[in-house]
Structures are given as structure tokens and as C-alpha cells.
Amino acid sequence: MGRSLKTPLCERLEIDxxxxxxxxxxxxxxxxxxxxxxxxxxxVLGCTTMSPEQVRA
Incomplete structure (x- = not known):
């Protein structure tokens, strides 16, 4: 039986x-x-070099 990749952090962040x-x-x-x-x-989108308009798009 394989080991599950679902971790408590996955559950908290609601990711698979x-x-x-x-x-x-x-x-x-x-x-x-x-x-x-x-x-x-x-x-994760790194937006330190992006304008607010670019982030919204």
C-alpha cells in the first residue's frame, strides 16, 4: 500500500x-x-516587481 501525500498542512490549505x-x-x-x-x-505568484494592476490581471 502506498504512502499518502495528504498531510495536515494540505488539509489546512485545502490542497491535494x-x-x-x-x-x-x-x-x-x-x-x-x-x-x-x-x-x-x-x-505562489511573486509580485514584488509587479504593479497593482498587473497583480489584479
Whole structure:
């Protein structure tokens, strides 16, 4: 029987997998954030170099 990847942190964050993308500014843009999130992980958007308008989009 395989070991479950579902952890207490996954339950708290309501995600399926304990996978977090790193917010790396323009390198890890919204497309990667969406892909990680859609796959059951937690996508993180690094927005320190983005304007408020870019973050909202």
C-alpha cells in the first residue's frame, strides 16, 4: 500500500498535494501559478516587481 501525500498542512490549505511553487517574479508567472494550482498544489505568484494592476490581471 502506498504512502499518502495528504498531510495536515494540505488539509489546512485545502490542497491535494504538498507541492508549492516559488514566487520568482517574472520567471514564474501566472501561467505556472495556475498550472500548479490546477494540479492540486499551491501556486505562489511573486509580485514584488509587479504593479497593482498587473497583480489584479
Amino acid at each position: 498535494l504538498p507541492i508549492f511553487s516559488a514566487g520568482m517574479g517574472p520567471i514564474a508567472g501566472p501561467e505556472l501559478v495556475a498550472a500548479v494550482s490546477n494540479a492540486g498544489g499551491l501556486g
